[in-house]
Amino acid sequence: MIELINVSKSFTLHNQGSAVIPVMQGASLNVAAGECVALTGASGAGKSTLMRVVYGNYLAASGRVLVGGLDVAKAEPREILALRRETLGYVSQFLRVVPRVPTLEVVAEPLLAVGCDKQAALDKAAGLLRRLNIPERLWSLSPTTFSGGEQQRVNIARGFAHDYPAMLLDEPTASLDAQNRETVLSLIEEAKERGAAIVGIFHDVEARNRVCDREINVSEFTPGMVA
Amino acid sequence: MTPLLQVKSIEKRYGARIGCSDVSFDLFPGEVMGIVGESGSGKSTLLNCMAGHLEPDAGQVIFDTRADGPVDTVTMSEPERRMLSRTDWAFVHQHARDGLRMSVSAGGNIGERLMAVGDRHYGDIRDRAIDWLGRVEIEKSRVDDRPSAFSGGMQQRLQIARNLVTGPRLVFMDEPTGGLDVSVQARLLDLLRGLVREMGLSAIIVTHDLAVVRLLADRLMVMKSGHVVEAGLTDQVLDDPQHAYTQLLVSSVLQV
Numbered sequence: 059m060i061e062l063i064n065v066s067k068s069f070t071l072h073n074q075g076s077a078v079i080p081v082m083q084g085a086s087l088n089v090a091a092g093e094c095v096a097l098t099g100a101s102g103a104g105k106s107t108l109m110r111v112v113y114g115n116y117l118a119a120s121g122r123v124l125v126g127g128l129d130v131a132k133a134e135p136r137e138i139l140a141l142r143r144e145t146l147g148y149v150s151q152f153l154r155v156v157p158r159v160p161t162l163e164v165v166a167e168p169l170l171a172v173g174c175d176k177q178a179a180l181d182k183a184a185g186l187l188r189r190l191n192i193p194e195r196l197w198s199l200s201p202t203t204f205s206g207g208e209q210q211r212v213n214i215a216r217g218f219a220h221d222y223p224a225m226l227l228d229e230p231t232a233s234l235d236a237q238n239r240e241t242v243l244s245l246i247e248e249a250k251e252r253g254a255a256i257v258g259i260f261h262d263v264e265a266r267n268r269v270c271d272r273e274i275n276v277s278e279f280t281p282g283m284v285a
Numbered sequence: 286m287t288p289l290l291q292v293k294s295i296e297k298r299y300g301a302r303i304g305c306s307d308v309s310f311d312l313f314p315g316e317v318m319g320i321v322g323e324s325g326s327g328k329s330t331l332l333n334c335m336a337g338h339l340e341p342d343a344g345q346v347i348f349d350t351r352a353d354g355p356v357d358t359v360t361m362s363e364p365e366r367r368m369l370s371r372t373d374w375a376f377v378h379q380h381a382r383d384g385l386r387m388s389v390s391a392g393g394n395i396g397e398r399l400m401a402v403g404d405r406h407y408g409d410i411r412d413r414a415i416d417w418l419g420r421v422e423i424e425k426s427r428v429d430d431r432p433s434a435f436s437g438g439m440q441q442r443l444q445i446a447r448n449l450v451t452g453p454r455l456v457f458m459d460e461p462t463g464g465l466d467v468s469v470q471a472r473l474l475d476l477l478r479g480l481v482r483e484m485g486l487s488a489i490i491v492t493h494d495l496a497v498v499r500l501l502a503d504r505l506m507v508m509k510s511g512h513v514v515e516a517g518l519t520d521q522v523l524d525d526p527q528h529a530y531t532q533l534l535v536s537s538v539l540q541v
Contacts, residue, residue: 072529073536114518116525135504135518136313156478156500157471170482 059224059255060089060112065121065131067104067111081107085121085279091223094246094256096270099277105259108276109226112257113148114138125224143171147225149217151232153201153209161204161212162187162197168220179219186215189241207233218245225249227258231265243269287349289314289455289487290335295344297330303511304330308344310506310516314454317481317488319502319519321495321534327511328491329459335489336376336457337366348373348455371401375448379460381440385432385447391418392428394447402451417446421476438469442476449480456488462497474500495538499523507531 066083070076082104089095097105110116111130112123118131126145128137142148147168155164162183169179187197190211196204201212210233217225230246231239239262246269249256260266266273288311297304305327312318320328333339335346337358345357351373358366370376378384385394395414396404404410415425421442423435432440441461448456461477462470478501481488490501498505498519505522507515507530515528526532 069525070527072532110524115520117517117521117527136316138518139503154499156475158475 059091061124062087063122065123066119068119080281082279083281087274089255089257091253091255092250094250094270096266096273097259098273098275103277103280105276113226145223147217147222149214149227149230151228153213157202158200160198161201164201165215165219172220183219190215191238214242224255229259231262288312289349291347293345295334295341297334297341305511308513312487314487315485317502318504319498320491320506321498322508326508328508332457332459332491372451373454375453375456377444377448377458377461379463381444384444387433390429390431391443395450398447398451417450421446438465456486458490460492
């Protein structure tokens with residue numbers, strides 16, 4: 059479902075003496091449907107970079123990035139947008155929303171984007187918010203004023219609203235209490251059961267051992283010397 | 286799928302100076318594209334060439350019309366282009382005053398566009414005007430007030446209502462949030478996003494505000510000195526800019 063073939067990534071800083079910083083080379087991996095793979099490696103090894111390359115947020119310098127048959131490294135913007143709408147979900151560490159939009163709608167939005175019936179979308183969003191212990195009295199408010207942990211849970215609810223066949227999870231259990239962490243882990247297990255291919259970053263070792271089928275150390279893809 | 290708009294090698298010169306040069310792209314139905322760049326980079330010139338306000342010196346602007354399919358709007362007759370700009374196109378000016386009739390009531394401003402496409406029943410026109418005032422969050426009791434009695438943010442929302450009432454398929458926006466304070470901007474952005482989703486609009490938004498394009502635009506084009514220096518998916522261009530100028534632009538934004 060998610061396949062990387064010999065992918066490399068570098069940053070060119072034109073305004074700082076055109077320094078070229080290679081951050082990833084020879085990255086190859088393959089994640090099948092129903093499988094969850096953890097990315098490991100020290101901070102700065104390139105875990106998030108790899109996820110962003112898969113999401114099309116960073117432009118790969120070379121190699122192929124296949125998600126559901128589409129080569130993200132070469133696809134047109136509208137193809138990537140369609141991929142993100144229907145196939146590839148991403149739970150980032152930060153919630154980015156339009157101010158003023160109520161939490162319930164923020165969570166239902168990915169469902170509405172794929173043409174789901176409005177009431178069905180709101181019902182599913184409500185179910186997720188309830189499972190993640192966001193009090194109902196907050197649903198009509200914008201999440202911009204919520205606490206860090208609440209925003210994180212809204213972000214997770216939004217990420218799991220649509221049943222994406224492929225998902226990227228960036229520290230989904232960070233800053234959550236035991237009960238909410240448990241809910242998130244079961245959401246991940248349910249996603250695997252319905253056949254989602256998942257790539258995740260988990261600093262929480264216990265969580266990683268529970269939901270992940272194998273680990274890939276991204277240090278293998280970190281260029282040894284910085285030019 | 287046929288692109289709604291195909292722009293091919295558009296060039297506009299002001300004497301020896303370049304307004305914009307060699308700009309080409311396709312816009313598909315439902316897509317929102319942002320054009321950013323510093324002032325003087327040619328983004329408004331480009332927008333005006335596409336919308337038929339300026340005649341480009343070279344190039345084509347091919348629009349997929351409902352009746353005849355793709356037609357080059359640069360070479361079409363003036364009456365045809367005017368009809369298009371009243372029906373399938375809309376243009377939201379930076380200054381609401383440029384897009385409104387200041388001496389006509391709010392309802393009249395909305396109704397005028399309906400009458401221009403053949404609506405004649407006063408009651409229907411008034412009802413639709415009131416419906417649209419509601420959609421852009423202006424109280425219906427203000428329907429008979431003149432826009433000169435409105436705040437800047439309300440004028441901008443009225444301009445949007447006037448433009449969208451005829452159900453256009455393509456909206457050109459020139460700095461739609463420029464000059465408004467941030468709380469009003471947020472409200473306008475939320476409104477525009479909702480309308481784009483509900484009506485399946487395509488839009489081209491010229492702005493110098495990167496936060497606005499991040500929220501509204503699917504795609505982004507970066508202009509400098511009349512040329513497109515970088516184009517792509519909005520978050521990719523903003524998070525991983527490739528061109529020196531885009532890197533400078535992105536790194537110059539103040540963090541709040």
